[in-house]
Amino acid sequence: MTETELHLPPPRAWVGPLLLLAGGVFIGLAPIGLRLGLDHLGPQAIAFWRYVFAIPLLFILLVAIERRMPARINGYVVLAGTFFALDIALWHWGLTLTTVANATFIVNLGNVCVGFIAWLFLKEKPKPIWFAAVLVAVIGAAALSLGGEPGGKSDIRGDVLAIGAAIMVSGYMLCSKLARNRLGAMDVIFWLTVVEAVVAGFMVIISGESFMPPTLAGFAAPAFLALAAQIGGQGLIIAGLGRTPAAIAGIIVLIQPVVAAAISWQLFDESLTAIQGGGAALILFGIWMSQRRPRRRPTTPESKPLQDAVRNAQ
Template identity: 60%
Template sequence: MTNAVPQPRPVLQPRPWLGPLMVLGGGIALGFAPIGLRLGLDELGPQAIAFWRYLFAVPMLLVLVLAVDRRLPAKPNIAVFLAALFFTLDMALWHWALTMTSVSNATFIVNLGNVLVGLAAWAFLKERPGLNWAFAAGLAILGAAALSLGGDGSHPGALRGDLFALAAAVFVSFYMLFSKLARRTLGGLEAMFWLSVFESALAFFVVLFSGEDFMPKTPAGFLVPLALAIVVQVAGQGLIISGLGSTDTAVAGILVLAQPVVAAAISWSLFKEPLTTIQAAGAAAILVAVWLAQQKQRTRPLPAP
């Protein structure tokens, strides 16, 4: 009788499409953020909505960490705090921009930061996205410009709102960069937990600075921030942060641009902000850029273990 040689367990290889798909799904979920903001302005100011969105997400994410990882969240690193700082500043400026200009304008302009993050990743993370990304990024920028400049310009204060959104774009690029760094020592769920904790604390001071009321006019005013916490903060941001662990930062930045396409499509019917022909062409260019970026990531070989 011969002794059977134990066979090694097969090693599960990471699926190269899973990370980009999570980032893309998160970008789609984020498209509901400006819609929720507009719907909640009757009860709360834009900064208070952001504060309650972050705060409501904290216990949800803690439960998810305990259920999935079966342990308390790991100790936060400096990168996750800096990511929260830049995200809070980004959201503060973007929420103000949404009250001054159209949803499509504000969303597309701020998402230029998701394209610019590829250059930051090249400089600081030594990620070389390649010519295919450069073409997709250029196409995305042209699409964003077409949507921003192709509107009717009838919103009062639109130029000021566009400038606020442009400043927010700078902060969102740093947010993506430091989120990638935070994922080196933190899992996706615990990174999102600490992001929401820090964002809640920082947003508290933003609300104080803005002079807005913390409490809504009626209890029903909590419904919009609660919905944003579930759909945008937990699901949307959670998918993006988790997907960033296995997706190039530059590619992820383009995939997140699904967000403004969703926002523009919903605001067309909900807020009577129809897209002109130029704007529709810009949205189509963004979608092509997203497809190109995803193809680039899908064909990239896996790194050696």
């Protein structure tokens, strides 16, 4: 075995993080789809149709891939779906009052906090490098959010709603992790979406919004969100949670505000300053730090006899 081979991560060790990273990129498109759909539907109705459009597609995918009907739903899925639907409801309201980057940053603080919650409840103690990665990523996220030019569209009411969404997203990540430990990824994402559609329907009624857009063109944004954010984004994140510690997952999905801010720069004229660009770079660096693994010391001729003796003794 060469020294290079000794430094390689365990087989499939990167599958979970890569799934989470791809899911975070797709979820980063969610605020873009919301902004583009607000001319036709309210924020809660957009969320409702996002889930409704995704349900039949997820059912077809589950049956085609697993060759069976969905497994029985459990309580963790119900809790996770409720938390996520409330997170999206508060986040959608917040996005109508503050900038995309600001709302996304605050919500994603909940993803970081889930690492501490998992440590407390799931006994998933993070490695020391995780704390440094969190610090770097949060500083970067703060710079991305708060480093814009003054006089923007930020509103304290939107920030408060985003804080509530951050609390919900922590509960969602924790319960999704528990659900994923008991069910397959396809079962979890399917039942999550069903629960989310039910909760979102109540949110539309409570908010007084109309379920139907004035024209069929109003369904374009929810359909886009169903494919990109719900099936692509949330589906990949659920799959990645089954292969990745919750603490690491919370940092990886911080790619969301980077994607959202970069696209918003072009679509909504929310230009990025040098500070915000540096913040985006820090987030990416924090994600990279969270994935670092300790280097294994190569086996030397002098140490090999001792290692063989220990192995034989075991």
